[in-house]
Amino acid sequence: MSTRWYPLYQRGNPQLRVFLPNFWMKVVKPKEEVPPNVVHFHVSNEMTEYDVRNYLKKIYNLPVVAAKVEMKNGNIVKNIKGFVTKENDYKVAYVTMEKNFKFTFPDVPLKPGMELLKQSQKDNEKTKKALTEKYQYRPGLPGWFQQ
Amino acid sequence: MVSMPVKYFGTLLNAVSSPLRSFRPALVNAKARCIHTSSVWEKESVSGDQKSTQDVTVTTAKDTSIAETTSETAPTDSPHPMDVFFEPKDNWDKLDIVVGRPWAKEDLRLKSNSDLHKLWYVLLKERNMLLTMREIFKFNIIPGPERLYKVEESMKNLEDVVRERNKAYFELETGESGERKCKYELTRIGLWRMHKMEQHTIPKRLNKKWLEKYPQYIEDDKVDEFLTLYKEKLLNKKKRNKVRDRMIVESLFRRFPNVDKQLLQETYPELDIEEISKSEKASSPTVQ
Numbered sequence: 001m002s003t004r005w006y007p008l009y010q011r012g013n014p015q016l017r018v019f020l021p022n023f024w025m026k027v028v029k030p031k032e033e034v035p036p037n038v039v040h041f042h043v044s045n046e047m048t049e050y051d052v053r054n055y056l057k058k059i060y061n062l063p064v065v066a067a068k069v070e071m072k073n074g075n076i077v078k079n080i081k082g083f084v085t086k087e088n089d090y091k092v093a094y095v096t097m098e099k100n101f102k103f104t105f106p107d108v109p110l111k112p113g114m115e116l117l118k119q120s121q122k123d124n125e126k127t128k129k130a131l132t133e134k135y136q137y138r139p140g141l142p143g144w145f146q147q
Numbered sequence: 148m149v150s151m152p153v154k155y156f157g158t159l160l161n162a163v164s165s166p167l168r169s170f171r172p173a174l175v176n177a178k179a180r181c182i183h184t185s186s187v188w189e190k191e192s193v194s195g196d197q198k199s200t201q202d203v204t205v206t207t208a209k210d211t212s213i214a215e216t217t218s219e220t221a222p223t224d225s226p227h228p229m230d231v232f233f234e235p236k237d238n239w240d241k242l243d244i245v246v247g248r249p250w251a252k253e254d255l256r257l258k259s260n261s262d263l264h265k266l267w268y269v270l271l272k273e274r275n276m277l278l279t280m281r282e283i284f285k286f287n288i289i290p291g292p293e294r295l296y297k298v299e300e301s302m303k304n305l306e307d308v309v310r311e312r313n314k315a316y317f318e319l320e321t322g323e324s325g326e327r328k329c330k331y332e333l334t335r336i337g338l339w340r341m342h343k344m345e346q347h348t349i350p351k352r353l354n355k356k357w358l359e360k361y362p363q364y365i366e367d368d369k370v371d372e373f374l375t376l377y378k379e380k381l382l383n384k385k386k387r388n389k390v391r392d393r394m395i396v397e398s399l400f401r402r403f404p405n406v407d408k409q410l411l412q413e414t415y416p417e418l419d420i421e422e423i424s425k426s427e428k429a430s431s432p433t434v435q
Contacts (some may be wrong), residue, residue, distance in 0.1 A: 026278040
């Protein structure tokens, strides 16, 4: 590896081998019901079907039978002010494993995130209360000076 | 055929002999880590029986490596291979996950090439796990959000170290860095762009397709006009930024009259800070 440019292949050269792959893959919950031996991924846009298959086989030791790749358009989202923006495009990989393989997407509770949010909101309210109590009565100051 | 056994990457961390195990604060039991129950991964659970040998022979026809791994290392409560993509179950209820610092270049320069190769895959798996968790926690706060940045920084450092070694080797052997060459070229509009060099069978001036895609720079009145306007635009932007910075510094002097001038000069090198400090706008109204 010299740089992150995709290495040139010219006829007669030895087979391309990537020693430090920079690809990422993340597991995604499928929108519809799928058989237990099918897993859906979001992958980096440069990946091909061969890349996906080799990545899962060699790095994760998964029994991959087939992999299919599809490019999807990013959603078009409207801002509060009315500006229309487009999110980035992304690639989806549909991977089927062997028959015996069974995988269901786990239900990870979102507790910690929600609790953190609630904590921050409580802290904000506390500080507001404390400030208002502290500066409630200040004689000689005009009303507009108080926040 | 010898192949790596199916294991989670926690074991790989042991392989890399390091004093700084920054990405796993504490290694947890394999049983506690697995999200799915043991019965999910059927092929591993059935081991030692006669049926299992039949299954293995069937699978060897398809792919030898997987069958061997499953038959050799198949404890009854082995973790599901997809568990590596998710956070271990112990950390699900935690509000915050504390980790160490990222791998610095000085640490990585001490490691051998094979150690770096192993560490790369540890980091890669960790990054994939964090990306999946971020996808799950879409609009919520993920516990320990700085982990992803730390992983990415250490990956970048590792890449740089490998690149250093590669360059040193090639310069010693061949007198050139073994990287793909690049150069800066003038485009048709008169702006510079980076060009990745390749070998071609046809010379550049005869290749019509390439010339259509990348038209060459020609001295032209319209190009000069465009360049003057473009430079003016850039200059105006620079001026505006300077004025904005000056206003920020003045407000800082007003609020904090004893602010460190040397630090301000370092942050805003284009401005003359002493001149601004003596100006009227920088003087605070209370101190008179």
